[in-house]
Amino acid sequence: MSEPRWLAGDERETWLSFAALLELLPSSLDAQLHRDADLTHFEYYVLAILSEATERTLRMGVLARATNATLPRLSRVVSGLERRGFVTRATCPSDRRATNATLTDAGFAHLAAAAPGHVEHVRTIVFDVLTPEQVAALGAASDAMLGVLDPDGHARAGADLASGGRSDDAQA
Structure with a gap:
């Protein structure tokens, strides 16, 4: 068995800071969205x-x-989103074994109303406190870690949907 690769002093400090961020960021996002739009961050993300x-x-x-x-x-x-009238589910026409989720007009309107406050919160807690160089470094660091954690890019699929995502078998 090989010796553990312990974190060096600066790595340990960086990790502790990053670990604290990982704990605090989700609750901050949830609190803002719950207060302003009665949504969790995950619900907002789905919408x-x-x-x-x-x-x-x-x-x-x-x-x-x-x-x-x-x-x-x-x-x-x-x-839960269906009960609130924000999403409907129906059998997929091209594969009756699958179910499609569709954002309703009411769901889109709720999302559109929630978006400005959410974007302002994200800007305040992330982008306003970083220099342009730090924003670029954060993006590069995030991409590097996602390359290990999500090599197939599934967690980044949302960006692809805006440029032509489909609900049929091509995305199964």
Whole structure:
């Protein structure tokens, strides 16, 4: 068994700072969205991904990959969004074994109303405190880590949906 590769002093300090950020950021995003739009960050993310899909519709499996969720978790969240009239589910016309989720007009309107406050919060807690060089470094560091954690790019699929994502078998 090889010797552990312990973190050097600067690595340890960076890791502790980053670990604190990983703990604080989700609760900050959730608190703002809950206060302003009665949504969790994950619910907002689901609505945002659907809003960028063709016809605002995706197969549940595609949506699960794009949001890095298990199907049971996604189904539970989508059920809540359905009860609020923000999403509908229907059998996929091209594969009756699959289910499509569709963002409703009410869901789109709620997302559109929530977006300005959410973007302002993200700007305040992330981008306003960083220099342009730090923003570029954050992007590069995030991409490098995602390359290890998500080599197939499923968690970054939302960006691809805006440029032509489809709800049919091509995205299965």
